[in-house]
Amino acid sequence: xxxxxxxxxxxxxxxxxxxxxxxxxxxxxxxxxxxxxxxxxxxxxxxxxxxxxxxxxxxxxxxxxxxxxxxxxxxxxxxxxxxxxxxxxxxxxxxxxxxxxxxxxxxxxxxxxxxxxxxxxxxxxxxxxxxxxxxxxxxxxxxxxxxxxxxxxxxxxxxxxxxxxxxxxxxxxxxxxxxxxxxxxxxxxxxxxxxxxxxxxxxxxxxxxxxxxxxxxxxxxxxxxxxxxxxxxxxx
Amino acid sequence: xxxxxxxxxxxxxxxxxxxxxxxxxxxxxxxxxxxxxxxxxxxxxxxxxxxxxxxxxxxxxxxxxxxxxxxxxxxxxxxxxxxxxxxxxxxxxxxxxxxxxxxxxxxxxxxxxxxxxxxxxxxxxxxxxxxxxxxxxxxxxxxxxxxxxxxxxxxxxxxxxxxxxxxxxxxxxxxxxxxxxxxxxxxxxxxxxxxxxxxxxxxxxxxxxxxxxxxxxxxxxxxxxxxxxxxxxxxx
Numbered sequence: 001x002x003x004x005x006x007x008x009x010x011x012x013x014x015x016x017x018x019x020x021x022x023x024x025x026x027x028x029x030x031x032x033x034x035x036x037x038x039x040x041x042x043x044x045x046x047x048x049x050x051x052x053x054x055x056x057x058x059x060x061x062x063x064x065x066x067x068x069x070x071x072x073x074x075x076x077x078x079x080x081x082x083x084x085x086x087x088x089x090x091x092x093x094x095x096x097x098x099x100x101x102x103x104x105x106x107x108x109x110x111x112x113x114x115x116x117x118x119x120x121x122x123x124x125x126x127x128x129x130x131x132x133x134x135x136x137x138x139x140x141x142x143x144x145x146x147x148x149x150x151x152x153x154x155x156x157x158x159x160x161x162x163x164x165x166x167x168x169x170x171x172x173x174x175x176x177x178x179x180x181x182x183x184x185x186x187x188x189x190x191x192x193x194x195x196x197x198x199x200x201x202x203x204x205x206x207x208x209x210x211x212x213x214x215x216x217x218x219x220x221x222x223x224x225x226x227x228x229x230x231x232x233x234x235x236x
Numbered sequence: 237x238x239x240x241x242x243x244x245x246x247x248x249x250x251x252x253x254x255x256x257x258x259x260x261x262x263x264x265x266x267x268x269x270x271x272x273x274x275x276x277x278x279x280x281x282x283x284x285x286x287x288x289x290x291x292x293x294x295x296x297x298x299x300x301x302x303x304x305x306x307x308x309x310x311x312x313x314x315x316x317x318x319x320x321x322x323x324x325x326x327x328x329x330x331x332x333x334x335x336x337x338x339x340x341x342x343x344x345x346x347x348x349x350x351x352x353x354x355x356x357x358x359x360x361x362x363x364x365x366x367x368x369x370x371x372x373x374x375x376x377x378x379x380x381x382x383x384x385x386x387x388x389x390x391x392x393x394x395x396x397x398x399x400x401x402x403x404x405x406x407x408x409x410x411x412x413x414x415x416x417x418x419x420x421x422x423x424x425x426x427x428x429x430x431x432x433x434x435x436x437x438x439x440x441x442x443x444x445x446x447x448x449x450x451x452x453x454x455x456x457x458x459x460x461x462x463x464x465x466x467x468x469x470x471x472x
Contacts, residue, residue, distance in 0.1 A: 070308040076351060078358035107354030110394050114350045115312060118343030122314035147394035154390045158346050158383035 009035035011125035013116050016040050016058060016066070018050030019198045020218055021131035021174055023057045024182050027189035028173045029129045030061055038066040039119055041112050044074035044082050049206035053197040060192055069115050079105040087201040089211040109142035110151065117155045120168060126161070129171045135178050148172055179221025187227055194230035207234045245271035247361035249352050252276050252294060252302070254286030255434045256454055257367035257410055259293045260418050263425035264409045265365045266297055274302040275355055277348050279341070280310035280318050285442035289433040296428055305351050315341040323437040325447040345378035346387065353391045356404060362397070365407045371414050384408055415457030423463055430466035443470045
């Protein structure tokens with residue numbers, strides 16, 4: 001959708017991890033005509049390659065700005081993504097299960113969305129985009145639509161914008177999409193997935209392990225979408 | 237309430253800023269028989285004297301633990317408490333007003349409560365205590381009961397504990413109390429308010445300015461409670 005040049009684009013905050021999903025969300029938000037202010041959270045994650053990728057993704061998709069906010073979730077603990085637990089490899093990732101995996105970071109999306117709300121208040125943005133996904137979500141409770149809806153109500157009750165009657169709109173365009181659908185949509189919108197990083201346990205060069213849940217789901221997504229996988233894997 | 241020694245105390249997470257209110261909340265939580273795990277957030281606040289005070293307050297009231305989690309809200313901006321705006325002095329603090337002051341930190345309590353939920357998940361605690369106050373609250377939207385209730389629902393939707401049917405209880409024992417009532421309750425429970433810090437703009441020695449909203453409300457509270465004010469003010 002092209003807007004007339006005289007109309008300023010409305011601002012949106014886009015949570016951008018540097019991974020495949022959030023890069024696609026940024027492309028979607030740009031496609032809907034938003035001036036996108038990207039927000040990456042440095043939460044002491046072991047897969048820091050995504051923080052290196054994020055500004056490159058932001059720039060490549062025409063974001064209006066990008067900032068990194070540090071939140072030391074390692075001091076909270078309880079996850080393989082921030083602590084000393086090992087990242088599971090070679091398990092049946094994405095298979096239906098009632099179990100929440102050890103890569104779950106307690107309250108991570110709640111923390112991220114809270115910081116995004118704060119930034120939206122500061123920027124006078126009403127729209128917040130995030131790449132949560134309830135299909136290939138690996139069993140994380142904070143990726144479910146019921147959580148997003150409940151959080152949105154809390155944001156409207158707890159902010160200046162909400163009290164003043166403006167409130168926020170949370171956009172989760174990927175929430176019902178498969179990984180293959182996400183990739184197809186991103187390719188259509190011009191996302192360069194070679195810039196993105198998804199692996200939970202990359203090596204020192206940012207190369208993907210190919211075996212963690214995130215790698216398995218990503219690789220399968222490229223296969224199912226019929227798109228060549230641009231990921232650089234360890235040992236390749 | 238004294239529990240038999242054979243029954244382990246249930247765990248609670250207590251958000252402890254190092255100020256007057258949260259010190260009182262910790263004393264109340266201890267009085268209700270909880271093993272209290274205190275959580276302070278280093279959000280790059282200019283009034284860092286409270287972070288120095290927090291572990292002393294925690295120890296003095298018999299907390300089971302205390303940790304500091306860094307969240308760089310300065311990178312989000314938008315507040316006199318983290319940015320370059322001046323802290324207002326000598327205004328009619330606590331007077332009824334529709335205006336949200338510049339010391340409001342966008343989404344601060346939402347971020348703090350999210351981190352507290354994460355820690356509660358890790359510690360397997362169901363009870364979270366916080367010192368929000370809707371009477372002397374200086375006009376912050378995230379101190380209102382409607383926000384706390386909405387956030388609690390979001391926490392139950394977005395966490396392992398909530399999904400598994402355990403969920404969280406948010407305790408805000410001060411929410412309808414005046415500052416004088418809070419102080420009277422704290423004195424009854426043995427809080428040493430000389431250890432606490434409330435000033436938004438202390439000097440390098442941690443001495444209170446006596447003129448910001450927080451100082452005015454605190455000083456008036458001691459007067460109205462008929463309790464000697466142990467605060468060390470600048471120039472005294």
